[in-house]
Amino acid sequence: MQELLDNRDMPDSDRGAAAAASGSAATASTPSFSPLYQQIKALLVQGLQAGEWLPGQSIPSEIELAARFRVSQGTVRKAIDEMATENMLVRRQGKGTFVATHAEQSTQYRFLRLMPDDGSAAPLQRHLLECRRMRAPAEVARLLGLKAGEAAVQVRRLLLAAEGRALRPVVLDDLWLPGTPFKGLTAERLQAWRGPMYRLFEAEFSVHMIRAVEKVRAVAAPAEEAGLLQVPVGSPLLSVERLSFTYGDRPVELRRGLYDTAAHHYRNELS
């Protein structure tokens, strides 16, 4: 365990030996104030990052964590609360607090905002087109924080919706993943996997996506992509460029999707 900074004048203190490190008597120049619960949160994030608790598993109870960190339960609570609202942890009353995973039905489509125009919830079929290791193109390397020419894995796949008894392609996804963490990712592995792709990344490669940023535009379908999506060349398609991040805000996936929005739409909640 690590020392916690104590920002107080320590009337009762025996909380570690970090007394003079920060707070009103701090020697540092500028911010130098971090609430205890933020420090606890940082430690918990470190634990997640280090794999101390794996997705789906429960973390120690609030009381146990409070004892471990020598703080009150309420302080641990506030740290966990924030992590829960950020979807890193999931609280379950009576059972415990669990590391979030992409396995659950509820979070199945947390990152896929495409919805059928009618409310139908039919899941999309996957069809893998390609999976190969390559040197990351300059732009990809830049966005993923790789050195020029470093290894990357490229994946291309289709998502298809049931239409009557036929299947219509709706999404064409191109993914780039950093080669190092995704060493053993092969077409076979992807092909065999049943379940969300991000769940595979968690289970097999210890990469947990917790956040992403998307840039959405309207584009005209290029010839090759139009063919794959079975739409006329030049049709309007939604281009969705996604950069996904793991715990340390490290980018670990670049994805470019082309969505056919004839019978689907990209749904977004503003607040």
Add this chain to the structure above:
Amino acid sequence: MQELLDNRDMPDSDRGAAAAASGSAATASTPSFSPLYQQIKALLVQGLQAGEWLPGQSIPSEIELAARFRVSQGTVRKAIDEMATENMLVRRQGKGTFVATHAEQSTQYRFLRLMPDDGSAAPLQRHLLECRRMRAPAEVARLLGLKAGEAAVQVRRLLLAAEGRALRPVVLDDLWLPGTPFKGLTAERLQAWRGPMYRLFEAEFSVHMIRAVEKVRAVAAPAEEAGLLQVPVGSPLLSVERLSFTYGDRPVELRRGLYDTAAHHYRNELS
């Protein structure tokens, strides 16, 4: 002030006379448990809805609210916390808690997700094309919860970005507003207004948007719209259909935007 439900066995109770209304001894069949802080929150929302505190103004201090509702400060705190994360209130340490408004620079573009591809933050110019009262079309009436044929206000406008020393149209917005709350909305009023449109709605019509849902698609530019946006007919455009809500989750605006995403993109954060 209103009575609060007490879900406890009331060891100390003199908190109103609502003792038997709910809780473990409830006669109601199903949910029948609502934490105190949720009740407080509901009361505060009612206050906002009733205009007891106007956007930009401060609400009473936590201590004062705690006294008024006869609960502890911590309980009020939790209610306010939730409303703050939902962007209904804004907390300012040392100053107070304020009703959120669309006036502030920070929330200027809370609902407009369109960003220039380069980071430039040049604000968009507005150009009003139309503002007229009419009978709401069936589809509009349905979405806004109006009776068939009820009055509505339609607004059409362009947003233009500076490009060199020229202006390029980037957004074509079509809005429908319910006629009743927006009684006095005219082209002149809109024309004269400096500032965000939602700020006008707050200030002049007491309509505060707090939430919205958007459906985004790629479409081919129709002739008329292509002309207004100065793009070739059939160009891919982003179609953004937005339904905005006020306090009681009442829909009060339907907006259909066409975005030219040649030099801009729709930005979205996933978590």
Add this chain to the structure above:
DNA sequence: TAGTGGTCTAGACCACATC
């Protein structure tokens, strides 16, 4: 019955803004 998270309280003290 025991253990977990969820609610609520009361009180102390800190950080920030204002007078």
Add this chain to the structure above:
DNA sequence: ATGTGGTCTAGACCACTAA
């Protein structure tokens, strides 16, 4: 100096789950 929100504590009790 005062008042506001922000942090932290300690303890009681409630709601839910599982053995």
